[in-house]
Amino acid sequence: MQLLTVGSVAFDAIETPFGKSDKIVGGAGTYITLAASFFNQNQGLVSVVGEDFPKEVLEKIHSRGIDISGIQIPEGGKTFFWVGRYHNDMNSRDTLVTELNVLGTFDPVVPVQFKNAPFLMLGNLSPDVQRKVVDQMEQRPRLIAMDTMNFWMDIALEELHKTLKVVDLLIINDEEARQLTHQYSLKTAAAKIMELGPKSVIIKKGEHGALLFHGGQIFSAPALPLEEVFDPTGAGDSFAGGLMGYLSSQEEVSFDSLKKAVIAGSAVASFCVEKFGTQRLEEITRNDIAERMSMLHQLSHFELTGYGAA
């Protein structure tokens, strides 16, 4: 099943307590499609880069079954560039440089061959750009998922609410869920978000896993206890990509397939943080991910027998 993603393709420079990266390739669109490619080889990416973006990287993306005809390269444009520094706890970071460049005037165009894609992933972008993609679809996708961030809640809340109305699944982190709903309890926050539009909500909690809310049911997914997080950049996008890749490879969208998709996303994200940028994701195979999904199963599995049994 086709999976269409809109999201940035960018240059990042990252500083962590473990070291400093060069100017490397990043961006939500890059991580999402790369993560999804383990499960789905029928993808399209809508994005924009500058003329400074290496052609061989675009070719590498293409070689993973990702249609890149929706990636615009405006003449004379420069690629979006982000510089960030992670604090010692790896849970917070400072943005040192944001050069929007071509992303500042990005007007997404969905290639005709993806206008009927049944799965659509809206990576973190301004909510009006996200909605422009939805508006170009000829047929309402079976599932539209979106990511967003606190920045858009601060400067474009009304636009964000409009986009929330047209999506099925919001993937968001715990702090953002609290900011969006002014609720501390994540259960109450998820309920409030569902009143805004999405039928399903996934709240990412970093090292604490994720919560899936769907049709009155809740699933609590574990995270792999890691000894070391080398670089958290792209973890959230890898999670969303693994999730959407897995889901679009399944026969139906149900609570059951969503649960497994969350586990698939968690597995891919757990690899992403092991090295700088996309490096680790480029090394691993589908089998590595399957193994880690089994580890997540083992980690959280228990049976109640006798007292306490269902």
Next chain:
Amino acid sequence: MQLLTVGSVAFDAIETPFGKSDKIVGGAGTYITLAASFFNQNQGLVSVVGEDFPKEVLEKIHSRGIDISGIQIPEGGKTFFWVGRYHNDMNSRDTLVTELNVLGTFDPVVPVQFKNAPFLMLGNLSPDVQRKVVDQMEQRPRLIAMDTMNFWMDIALEELHKTLKVVDLLIINDEEARQLTHQYSLKTAAAKIMELGPKSVIIKKGEHGALLFHGGQIFSAPALPLEEVFDPTGAGDSFAGGLMGYLSSQEEVSFDSLKKAVIAGSAVASFCVEKFGTQRLEEITRNDIAERMSMLHQLSHFELTGYGAA
């Protein structure tokens, strides 16, 4: 199987964003034995109260199958009194008053009929008082578990290390685990703690559940997503009590029974926070706990079939 607990029996006065309690009965020993009483009616409590402590409360404790002959009542003594105020996020609190009173000179005496108890729970107390209880056991218990807190790490670290050497299981929260080991990763922190003595470690993460480390294996337990936490006081002790009560009712101490014990503790703790003090725990039945254990199972259960299967 006998379960012996040493822990405070106290008066608390609690302020939360939802209201203020009167001066009510609290203390680690109270919560632990009350929580354990759902699974084990053969308990002993070693503690101390003042002459101001109501006899009918001691009788109520006794009526739940808890031997209170180890509770000292020094002449003219006053009961330990704690006043705390929770912040809006319910995750942090200020201690407004601590009157140690009889707890300041507490010299625990294990009743002869509990000197061979196979299960021993050391509630949060100064580490030398905890060790005094261990030293009075005639036979090495099958399992000694302990709680502690950052306060003892600050003022009695050397004593704490001595106590850690003689216990099997440390139950601690995430912040405390990080403070004790100077490790941010909870996996690494647990490994460091195991080098200090305990064969098993349980790290409580509040609303994010708990991690059990035992013999190279890890179990990630979910927490019930709650809409409201009314009063967190006693949640950690209820967790430990439910856990030890369950474990002491099982045929063996193994990774499998420890996993279920963590779920039992989580279930009891999820009730504890619903009302002030011990109120909610006094209302519920063993069936209510069984139901909540099933809810925790449902919340975290998933099966991998086909791709990703073990």
